[in-house]
Amino acid sequence: MTLVNDAAPAVRSTGRKFRAFTAKHLDELTARAGLSPEQRLATRAVATVLPFRTNAYVIDELIDWAAAPDDPIYRLVFPQPDMLPEADVAHLTGLLRREAPKAEVEAAAHAVRMKLNPHPAGQMELNMPSFGDGKIPGMQHKYDETVLYFPKQGQTCHAYCTYCFRWAQFVGDADLKMAGDDVDQLRDYLVAHPEVTSVLFTGGDAMIMGEPVLRRYLEPLLELDQLESIRIGTKSLAYWPQKFVTDPDADDMLRMFEQVVDAGKNLAFMAHFTHPRELEPLVLSEAVRRIRDTGAVIRTQAPLIRSINDDPAAWESMWRTQTRMGMVPYYMFVERDTGPQDYFAVPLGRAHDIFRNAYKNVSGLARTVRGPSMSATPGKVCVDGVVDLFGEKVFALHFIQARNDDLVNMPFYAKYDPEAVWLDDLKPAFADRFPWEA
Template identity: 75%
Template structure:
């Protein structure tokens, strides 16, 4: 299939927001409050999402609308009203930005120590745009991939997109990446992330991927992307679609596993025939598509949605991989589902699909110590507890070992939990004996 001409991609940003919201029939006051939220959190979508995925007759309850459009109550009312008053009064951009920055800094813009705990170093110098969170895995943030075809309202990397340089993680020096990998033979896989690496055209993407194919230690290359949901044309009709797929073939032919980490948040994102074509073309290169998404209140917080997603993914040849817990950043209070309910949703969906779908893991928290999975709720020694284990950990010795937390029906994140049957969780440092006796 030979592609010619332009991509046909049309992006919508905050300058288009008010006009788009008029489709929903929202009044002036509601639109103003949504615009206020969009000064704090990023907004970007495109014509495919707006015209083909959103059911405008069902707005504001339509899940895809809620997935990409800010909501007036996503942030504390006092903050929203304060910014709305500034916008209504014609305040300067500098005044609005100052208040928006203040609000952002209260939203934990970089959870799990992203700006300091995970940064690799050459000598004493940190390498920007890289993370080495687990011994075998390095994450890399290509500079040209620091946007997306559309932004999810729940995105835990929202801080990458708000125009504040101090909050960004990005690099365009692939030689630093390859140099670091040569010094660290324990690294066997690289994950390209962002943003969305697939926003890059094939010539730029190749500049990052090709140098890795000469490193014998690498077993796999992963690409984290939402493009299959938000712009499947990237692999079917875009001018460089064929060249991109040939790049995927070269990765596979080099003996590496190419893992395409596709983010699907709702079954409707897989209904388009364009998605089916894109998935088939990617799989034909020898790549594996693994699927993942967080559990998000008001968008996919019921077992039937996940059951439908996993079955559809399996029928298309994709591998269900992760159900995540909404991270402790941004509008977490708006989207988070309590851990107890998250486990129930996962259990009910998991029990309703075949064994081939049960490759999925979750509900999983990508927290500071690693990926913590909620295995269930149990009664042990007369105490109700969460049963947990680390799927992945900074300390490999902790992987797979069960531990327990006191049951809390309101807990939505790891830091809300308290240890059961111990004075600390296994990933926490021991308390010095002097302090214990004090």
């Protein structure tokens, strides 16, 4: 079976059906990338711990196979052997080499996962609200005005990113998954909490759902006057823009978006674009045009990822292109403290340099973007820069969002640490503790 053509045209027919590739295809795909048998086995070992899924569009349109395995889009979707500790990879590789029983491999993989902080920022412990008889499955309520909901039918994606902080949703462990399908319970919770003005559907990817299923979640919310906006977190524009152009229910989906807008809600696509190449295909341009024509707004965001987009030119290119296409640059995130963070993380000082050097070269229309931002336990923390104050080099930071809303937009300082990659690595400057620790 040939998975990848040697010479792929720049733009293919966009009417093809979606076709997924999973871990069972890894050996053939990584051979196409030029990996040796031992490297392919190590890649399969990592894929027992971290999820792997891609599709024909990513393979045919986005990956430069002549540059693989160093191609940034290849690294964006294919596991790398050095994403996990060497000893863990060696152990798992040994199990695969001797064809150990499936249960033994799964147990070893689970043990490695539990060391990777599968649910950062108190997602399971702090963010799930109590209501009625207990916790509401699939719901998070971290900030007063915003509720996150994880639809049960949206707990996969068109393709998985190797850096994904929601990787635990995709590994088949029910104890790690956040998912709900009780729309009435969601609606009742919102009515009981009038401070909520925005609902974000996330996952996974809500756009993996067909129109009838997504409609079941959206329609009950349209009558709630308290809601100002409905957001959909999605990577579908980058990984399967055909969803909005040639898929069988594309037109029905767009009519539903119009219905949301006509109901007086701001429908916002929180679209993830990680690399400029994801913005190049013509089908993507058409998908963006069709979504914007419904009245929906497309806001763009992505994490800063070492070896994939840790270059100011990449971000400048993305923000310029997105603005030209009518999308709104929104966030540059810092890679979260979960999964293979050690592999992907960029030190905070360098992250701010990358952000600043891209930001200074774009127009004011693109300067809607914020970052570098950490979605940490106390809230979303933005790194504003590195400054010298009172003879000390420090990070200047502020909260974009906070569990304690009195802290929002209040500046604070941390001692400069060239190795720090996350909020927990920092120590307070000019104070005994950080503001949220008081």
